[in-house]
Amino acid sequence: MATRGSSSAIRVIDHTGPAPRRGPWETATVVDVRAETANAKTFRLALPHPSMHLAGQHYIVRLTAPDGYTASRSYSVASPPDGSAEIEITVERLKDGEVSTFLHDEVMPGDALEVRGPIGGWFVWRGDTPALLVGGGSGVVPLMAMLRLSRRAGRSDLLRLLVSARSPADLYYAGELPGPETTIVYTRAAPPSWPRPAGRINRGDLPAPIAPDATMYVCGSPGFADAATELLTGTGIPANRIRVERFGPTR
Amino acid sequence: MRFTRGFRGRGQGTRDSRLPPGQYDVGSAWPVLTAEPTPKLSTESWKFTVRGLVEQPTTWTWDQIHALAPASFEGDIHCVTTWSKLGVTFSGVSVDTLLAAARPLPSATHVLALGHTGYTTNLPLEDVTDGKAWVVWDYEGRPLPVEHGGPARLLVPHLYFWKSAKWVSGLELMNHNESGFWERNGYHDHGDPWLEQRYQGD
Numbered sequence: 001m002a003t004r005g006s007s008s009a010i011r012v013i014d015h016t017g018p019a020p021r022r023g024p025w026e027t028a029t030v031v032d033v034r035a036e037t038a039n040a041k042t043f044r045l046a047l048p049h050p051s052m053h054l055a056g057q058h059y060i061v062r063l064t065a066p067d068g069y070t071a072s073r074s075y076s077v078a079s080p081p082d083g084s085a086e087i088e089i090t091v092e093r094l095k096d097g098e099v100s101t102f103l104h105d106e107v108m109p110g111d112a113l114e115v116r117g118p119i120g121g122w123f124v125w126r127g128d129t130p131a132l133l134v135g136g137g138s139g140v141v142p143l144m145a146m147l148r149l150s151r152r153a154g155r156s157d158l159l160r161l162l163v164s165a166r167s168p169a170d171l172y173y174a175g176e177l178p179g180p181e182t183t184i185v186y187t188r189a190a191p192p193s194w195p196r197p198a199g200r201i202n203r204g205d206l207p208a209p210i211a212p213d214a215t216m217y218v219c220g221s222p223g224f225a226d227a228a229t230e231l232l233t234g235t236g237i238p239a240n241r242i243r244v245e246r247f248g249p250t251r
Numbered sequence: 252m253r254f255t256r257g258f259r260g261r262g263q264g265t266r267d268s269r270l271p272p273g274q275y276d277v278g279s280a281w282p283v284l285t286a287e288p289t290p291k292l293s294t295e296s297w298k299f300t301v302r303g304l305v306e307q308p309t310t311w312t313w314d315q316i317h318a319l320a321p322a323s324f325e326g327d328i329h330c331v332t333t334w335s336k337l338g339v340t341f342s343g344v345s346v347d348t349l350l351a352a353a354r355p356l357p358s359a360t361h362v363l364a365l366g367h368t369g370y371t372t373n374l375p376l377e378d379v380t381d382g383k384a385w386v387v388w389d390y391e392g393r394p395l396p397v398e399h400g401g402p403a404r405l406l407v408p409h410l411y412f413w414k415s416a417k418w419v420s421g422l423e424l425m426n427h428n429e430s431g432f433w434e435r436n437g438y439h440d441h442g443d444p445w446l447e448q449r450y451q452g453d
Binding site: 024027062063064065066067069070071072073074098102106111112113114116119120121122123222226229230232233239240242243244245246 | 253254255256257258259260261266272273275282283284285286287288289290332333368369398432433435436437450452453
């Protein structure tokens, strides 16, 4: 707490000293907004410095009203660690979501947003160990950062990704997801040519394990996360190899 | 402070004074934000242990802990992800009652709360004594649902809710601070919501 105020003071008056410790909140500039689906948008944010995030981590976005009222929410980073100062977050528009509806309905390129991050040291993949990723709905976002990292590094062999979406219209990153390492499951409506009928994920959807010591990353709603972890533990995978990130019904 | 263009917030003038800074009232919802698979624990084999720097390491079974003096909490809980839940009731046993049986040594200054899943979270001893912490198994008069930590969880409502370890299996008393699971993964060591001690460096 104390360092937050003093670091900004140092930044102004001490040009010759060591680099000041960054305060936790920084101002990012929105450089691009694009729709992923009818109710999900990706925001590309330019930070004041290269992002140090790991695949799977999240940033917090804080909105401040003229009377000082603030609202903040966490959003997973979808872009891979690439040394650049730009990150992408994908935001699902939640009914009555105080922050998500504002981001969807008001924010445009050129806007400034206060952000803080990266946050989280558990649900992260560093790009050098075998992993099975299972995501439902918007739960694919942190897994997308992992997939992109693996492809960027030429290590797609380390990852398998199973994604569950309600229908093709609800699939995030539809143009980029498909590949030899990904399996897409539709729960409500599948395309006519799809090899698998629509339905909830089941044991047959799980990719063959790529290594006996692979780490499992499960992300989605509490219901999806519990169903997915039960599938995994049902195949004999110990619970301590499964990392879970649940999205609560937060507004 | 930097204002966000176009953002006015909601409910101006009606903000509940029970909400710490940066928190919002989640209403009747209760988000589940666990980092591990939900364990299935049987109350027949359930145990709770107080160990470490105590005169009398003590283990209770489900029936034994229920035979202790009952205690309830009525108040508010606050999650670091910014939701708060106001006016909730939990019932179980006070941590004071458990420590009275195990008798902490004078050298004990901290506790590491342990979960049946391997989850850990650290607390200064003074944050779990004098009526500030409970082991609870009822929520609003009904058994605590498993996704919320049932059959029993720790309850330390004056700190962010990750300190209230789900599926709690015991307390280890220590003579030093040792970071727990989230505390090793970027979250604040203490976690006072009124001071917004959310992340390391706050």
